[in-house]
Amino acid sequence: xxxxxxxxxxxxxxxxxxxxxxxxxxxxxxxxxxxxxxxxxxxxxxxxxxxxxxxxxxxxxxxxxxxxxxxxxxxxxxxxxxxxxxxxxxxxxxxxxxxxxxxxxxxxxxxxxxxxxxxxxxxxxxxxxxxxxxxxxxxxxxxxxxxxxxxxxxxxxxxxxxxxxxxxxxxxxxxxxxxxxxxxxxxxxxxxxxxxxxxxxxxxxxxxxxxxxxxxxxxxxxxxxxxxxxxxxxxxxxxxxxxxxxxxxxxxxxxxxxxxxxxxxxxxxxxxxxxxxxxxxxxxxxxxxxxxxxxxxxxxxxxxxxxxxxxxxxxxxxxxxxxxxx
Amino acid sequence: xxxxxxxxxxxxxxxxxxxxxxxxxxxxxxxxxxxxxxxxxxxxxxxxxxxxxxxxxxxxxxxxxxxxxxxxxxxxxxxxxxxxxxxxxxxxxxxxxxxxxxxxxxxxxxxxxxxxxxxxxxxxxxxxxxxxxxxxxxxxxxxxxxxxxxxxxxxxxxxxxxxxxxxxxxxxxxxxxxxxxxxxxxxxxxxxxxxxxxxxxxxxxxxxxxxxxxxxxxxxxxxxxxxxxxxxxxxxxxxxxxxxxxxxxxxxxxxxxxxxxxxxxxxxxxxxxxxxxxxxxxxxxxxxxxxxxxxxxxxxxxxxxxxxxxxxxxxxxxxxxxxxxxxxxxx
Numbered sequence: 001x002x003x004x005x006x007x008x009x010x011x012x013x014x015x016x017x018x019x020x021x022x023x024x025x026x027x028x029x030x031x032x033x034x035x036x037x038x039x040x041x042x043x044x045x046x047x048x049x050x051x052x053x054x055x056x057x058x059x060x061x062x063x064x065x066x067x068x069x070x071x072x073x074x075x076x077x078x079x080x081x082x083x084x085x086x087x088x089x090x091x092x093x094x095x096x097x098x099x100x101x102x103x104x105x106x107x108x109x110x111x112x113x114x115x116x117x118x119x120x121x122x123x124x125x126x127x128x129x130x131x132x133x134x135x136x137x138x139x140x141x142x143x144x145x146x147x148x149x150x151x152x153x154x155x156x157x158x159x160x161x162x163x164x165x166x167x168x169x170x171x172x173x174x175x176x177x178x179x180x181x182x183x184x185x186x187x188x189x190x191x192x193x194x195x196x197x198x199x200x201x202x203x204x205x206x207x208x209x210x211x212x213x214x215x216x217x218x219x220x221x222x223x224x225x226x227x228x229x230x231x232x233x234x235x236x237x238x239x240x241x242x243x244x245x246x247x248x249x250x251x252x253x254x255x256x257x258x259x260x261x262x263x264x265x266x267x268x269x270x271x272x273x274x275x276x277x278x279x280x281x282x283x284x285x286x287x288x289x290x291x292x293x294x295x296x297x298x299x300x301x302x303x304x305x306x307x308x309x310x311x312x313x314x315x316x317x318x319x320x321x322x323x324x325x326x
Numbered sequence: 327x328x329x330x331x332x333x334x335x336x337x338x339x340x341x342x343x344x345x346x347x348x349x350x351x352x353x354x355x356x357x358x359x360x361x362x363x364x365x366x367x368x369x370x371x372x373x374x375x376x377x378x379x380x381x382x383x384x385x386x387x388x389x390x391x392x393x394x395x396x397x398x399x400x401x402x403x404x405x406x407x408x409x410x411x412x413x414x415x416x417x418x419x420x421x422x423x424x425x426x427x428x429x430x431x432x433x434x435x436x437x438x439x440x441x442x443x444x445x446x447x448x449x450x451x452x453x454x455x456x457x458x459x460x461x462x463x464x465x466x467x468x469x470x471x472x473x474x475x476x477x478x479x480x481x482x483x484x485x486x487x488x489x490x491x492x493x494x495x496x497x498x499x500x501x502x503x504x505x506x507x508x509x510x511x512x513x514x515x516x517x518x519x520x521x522x523x524x525x526x527x528x529x530x531x532x533x534x535x536x537x538x539x540x541x542x543x544x545x546x547x548x549x550x551x552x553x554x555x556x557x558x559x560x561x562x563x564x565x566x567x568x569x570x571x572x573x574x575x576x577x578x579x580x581x582x583x584x585x586x587x588x589x590x591x592x593x594x595x596x597x598x599x600x601x602x603x604x605x606x607x608x609x610x611x612x613x614x615x616x617x618x619x620x621x622x623x624x625x626x627x628x629x630x631x632x633x634x635x636x637x638x639x640x641x642x643x644x645x646x647x648x649x650x651x652x653x654x655x656x657x
Binding site for chain 1: 430451456
């Protein structure tokens with residue numbers, strides 16, 4: 001299997017979806033002629049034409065609204081919002097319109113809209129271009145939230161998001177665009193929305209992470225394995241719907257939980273996961289669950305400040321040691 | 327092909343008496359509907375709030391008479407009239423406002439969210455301006471699928487000061503989409519008079535910024551509204567792009583339930599009541615030879631139909647409690 005980058009996997013997924021279904025089209029700021037500011041849509045306009053791959057003005061409210069209107073008419077729009085932070089500009093469209101349309105109309109229509117957003121740090125982009133935007137939308141029933149961390153998952157989940165009958169917020173991690181890995185072979189089971197991946201088996205502690213933190217957690221597990229601590233690592237891949245069963249099944253085996261997230265604590269997916277685990281599995285935990293996370297601050301620009309904010313493999317390893325030793 | 331009001335679209339200047347009576351009839355149904363909603367509200371049978379459109383009926387009725395099957399419409403939370411003008415059933419509209427199982431949205435939307443996709447009513451939107459980009463999307467889809475459909479959005483003049491209005495008209499303008507933007511200028515954005523919130527004399531002149539024509543019309547003259555809408559709709563359908571219509575009208579009631587509308591200058595309401603679109607049109611028809619008995623009979627039959635629809639809605643059960651967990655996701 002030929003290795004591909006995370007970014008190429010996304011481009012390939014978009015291309016395959018466009019080729020498969022005429023009702024799929026893609027639009028956003030600089031996605032067509034320029035091929036996207038991160039080049040994730042490069043070549044798509046040349047291949048599919050400018051009626052199916054469209055540049056828009058800098059108008060996030062119009063982009064999200066247009067996606068909703070087009071979906072109401074039976075199309076499958078893929079809207080790009082560029083940096084995930086820009087969701088703030090079109091929050092109403094995402095939170096009040098896209099998420100609630102199906103419910104408020106008594107199920108008259110589904111909105112198969114995929115919204116692509118570039119997530120996360122550390123790129124030195126500062127406080128308004130580095131956030132993990134998925135946390136903003138956890139408390140809005142009606143949206144599905146996908147956070148792939150590998151090229152294979154990036155490909156499978158963009159395909160799944162576009163095929164899904166419901167609105168999906170698809171977060172691409174900027175820090176992962178150039179990582180390489182194989183795509184799944186045709187015969188392999190695909191990553192699905194709502195399905196976590198058991199990345200590594202281990203008996204001492206369950207570690208749950210996504211996107212960049214998944215990779216940093218893998219580094220930590222390698223160090224810890226040398227110390228005799230065997231980590232069971234789970235990548236949720238999807239935050240809504242949440243694969244709580246996969247996490248609970250792992251905690252049944254390990255009796256310890258550490259969550260690693262690229263975000264401050266309040267209102268985050270890690271905090272939500274810990275609350276859900278405590279509701280259902282308090283008795284089987286041998287130590288308080290821990291969330292390794294960013295500080296309660298915006299993300300700073302300077303390299304050392306941004307690095308200190310973001311959990312690294314050493315901080316993750318230290319948290320795991322403390323939890324196991326509790 | 328007939329329009330949503332049963333009148334041949336495009337037949338400008340050759341409206342038959344039957345067509346004209348159909349326009350009157352639809353305005354009367356909406357008026358009686360709104361009067362009933364007001365009564366239901368004072369009886370405590372409408373939850374939350376409600377926004378009524380008595381006095382503004384000629385705008386949705388005139389515009390929707392220019393549409394054909396497949397065309398779409400979005401409107402505001404003051405949207406009962408527009409949804410009914412598209413042909414949504416009166417009883418299901420009442421049912422929604424009463425929170426009943428037979429409601430258009432199974433009781434999950436309410437007065438501010440009347441929606442009926444069967445007739446192209448893509449929704450009533452309770453966030454000011456939010457639906458304008460959605461109409462742009464419907465128009466984009468029409469172009470994409472070459473369906474020939476046109477998307478219409480109704481909105482108040484207050485919506486033209488929110489960002490979504492500008493983004494939507496700009497995008498529709500640059501893509502020359504088949505959309506018609508209909509501003510119902512009723513002179514007040516909630517409680518604030520037009521001049522206190524808007525630094526230009528007309529909404530129509532804002533169209534210039536988006537490369538589309540802007541036209542101000544008498545929104546209380548249903549035939550003028552219809553004739554102008556036909557031009558705009560045909561322009562959109564033929565690929566010449568969107569139009570901004572500014573229909574001057576007047577909200578005869580307050581903004582919402584808690585508003586006695588004391589901010590109005592003395593005499594203003596009375597002046598506009600003389601220009602009530604239904605009164606004006608009955609006079610036009612009378613001068614055209616429709617006798618008083620015929621007008622009275624249309625009025626009576628519209629009133630009866632509305633009353634019967636309300637009776638059916640009131641007889642519908644409340645939604646099943648389990649239904650609250652449905653309709654969040656399709657899968």
